[in-house]
Amino acid sequence: MQWIGELKDKKTIRADLIAGITVALVLVPQSMAYAQLAGLPVYYGLYASFLPPMIAALFGSSRQLATGPVAVVSLMTAAALEPLATSPDTYLAYAMLLALMVGIFQMFLGLFKLGVLVDFLSHPVVVGFTNAGALIIATSQLGKVFGVFAERAEHHYETVWNTLLAAAEGTHAPTLLMALIAFGIMWGVKRFYPAMPGVLIAVVVTTVLAWTTGFADAGGKVVGTIPDGLPSFSIPTFEVTTIWSLIPAAITISLIGFMEAISIAKAMAARTRQRLNANQELIGQGLSNVFSGMFSGYPVSGSFSRSAVNINAGAITGFSSIVTGVVVMITLIFLTPLLYHLPQATLAAVIIMAVINLIKIDPIIHAWKAQPHDAVVSVVTFVLTLAFAPHLDKGIIIGVLLSLGLFLWRTMRPRFAQLSRYKDGTMRDIRVRKLQTSPQISVVRFDGSLYFASAGYFETKMLGVVAANPDLKYIILDGEGINQIDATGEEVLHHLWERLQAQGITLVVARMKKQFMDTIRRTGLKDKMGDEIFYSRIGLALNYVWDQLGDSYDRDNCPLRSPLASNRA
Structure with missing residues (x-):
């Protein structure tokens, strides 16, 4: 909390205010989209964006890391909960429980200075998983883009195929048009006016269009009624067997989420010449997940895109994240009625645009040049993650074991x-x-x-x-x-x-x-x-x-x- 003393400087407060508001303009629509990706009502994304950014800023080590819902963690949350939950109520309770478990595990690692465990997730494994995760996330939104419904199959690729068959039989034209408008706005703003909040503009434009054209009456799916007010404190009820079932997912989300957060934090610390403590960051991320679970949220992590927005907007201290949380709070209290006509197709477009940047082939090619074994690990992790989806933890575990095995093989024959x-x-x-x-x-x-x-x-x-x-x-x-x-x-x-x-x-x-x-x-x-x-x-x-x-x-x-x-x- 050393940065709190720096808030005596008016220039610092002004810079953090601007950065915090700027991040919030991106976070509000993104969090709703990611909650949809996690299989939760969209307003649960807002709940996970209220307290967690503040807690992570106060107890973490990075000053500019923007914490909240992220795409990969949201996908892993859905993958972990869908086989277990038998009703919407149990799904919500399990999401809160998963956030608590992730937070407790991260705090345990931080307090006992075990952050080195993250190093077992080698870069090739993360690259392979991230590429596969981005494809899974993007294809999981096709049904909302085309306005069709397809039964979930045992494997994700089967579900995608069923979705494409359903789209071929009868795409809902207004839904597809709304998604294309959202895509066009976000791409155009990013291409010609990169300083402007393209996601927010797409949300506002498509929401107004949906309201004025009767999109919902024509069969288009909208966000609908969002409860106003702040989330209340609650501890989810659960059975002990549920905890055992969620342990693998909680550990995987903890490590993947923290690795994403710490890699972003290190990049920003190098830019600002800050001192970064990985174990303290684990404690901050862990506490933010604990608070998310106690206030109707789901697992969160550091966001690459929003952290970039934060530091580029001039954020100096963690006060910018406090401002972001306050703006989300204002949204929950006063602005939720304005989101009623927000098309779900727009949120799907937001998700797809966000994860496109995660698909990168160059790191795999670079790994092949450096060490062919690493490229093999990356490709195998990519293929197995796609093949085993929605059971994402299997691809990561096999990738980690393969990378350790190849390392052992190389050291056996120096x-x-x-x-x-x-x-x-x-x-x-x-x-x-x-x-x-x-x-x-x-x-x-x-x-x-x-x-x-x-x-x-x-x-x-x-x-x-x-x-x-x-x-x-x-x-x-x-x-x-x-x-x-x-x-x-x-x-x-x-x-x-x-x-x-x-x-x-x-x-x-x-x-x-x-x-x-x-x-x-x-x-x-x-x-x-x-x-x-x-x-x-x-x-x-x-x-x-x-x-x-x-x-x-x-x-x-x-x-x-x-x-x-x-x-x-």
Whole structure:
């Protein structure tokens, strides 16, 4: 709450007032659209936009993060509740319960400083899920755009197909026209007048058109009566079995929602040079969800689009979010009758326009260039999320497991290289640079941690070097790339050293890191191997080896000798 003291400056208050009102003009229609996406009455979106932005601003770490209903969380809410709820009343109660569970889980992570768990959601998984989620969200609104109804099938793609068949049989022309007008207004404003609130203009224009043309009387669906007044405090009633059923969805929404929020917050913090505390942000997001659940709301998160509007409108402190909440409060108390004729087709158009920007192919292509495995994870997550929809958590879980599995596979087979001197004096891979090496001395490098999954591979490669060099007397292990060693790695190193000793080959170790040396000191392996075989540089290790080989060895013509300077220097 450090920013509260900055409100003594009138310029700060004025900037936050303007930003807060600007965000509210976007939030009011967006929140109603997202509530519709979540399967809730539209005014529940307004309930989730009243207190949560204020609470997140007061207890979070980011000053410009705009919290409230967002598309992906709304979709995941609908996916979690539809299989469980047996009536509209239970659906509403479960939505509130889900918000409470999400908030409690996020607060738990924040209070115990477990925000690092979010790191298990790798960027490729999030990219794949976000792209699939955007397609699912957009296609879920086709029925409202065409003015048709189709039975929900077991899989989302079947529901989409049923919707398209229903649209082919009989599209409701006034509904489609209203949606096209909304699309045209939002696209035109964004294209030619980007500073103006296109969503609000589309809502106002189509609402007036629906009122003046009798859209509802012609069979068009409108928002209808919205209860005026603020949401009351209430705790939903539920059975214990319901909590168990919602736990997977609550955890998934907590992590996905927070990852979206923290990524936005980090981008803005870099721009404004603020200090951002991820665990404190978890507490702020968690409290905002708890308050949303206690005041007839549903799960919320930080919004990318509204946060961008907030910071671009000049927001300086969290007071802008307080202003946004106050404007929503005024809307709930005084302005709800004006929303009666708002077409649901307009809200569907708002949702589709909002999620189009989430569909991005470039990050997948970039991931392929960086690491093909990551691109595979992204594509698999995308395909499985689409295939399993509306069970969105399955796609994410499989994506996370696949990314962890591929990471483990890569670390099981790290790069192993036999080294020799390059013309610039550095040690390079003999296969890559086509270098000569000494038949009696071999320098090798292992570019990975020596742990249970890679220890066997390390031993195999070392013994392969021995088999390929029958005159070998010394192996120098360049350990710069070995960051960690566990019990299995230490055991393998111990047995390898003994096996080499039995064959008359001495293992010399160079450039080992502190954590490696601490481990072998604790186990006593360093004392067994002897202090004389550990060196801080490869050059020092080579000096030791040459001294052991004696004057009979022509060190001046050794391929491992540096051409630039004496290794003894």
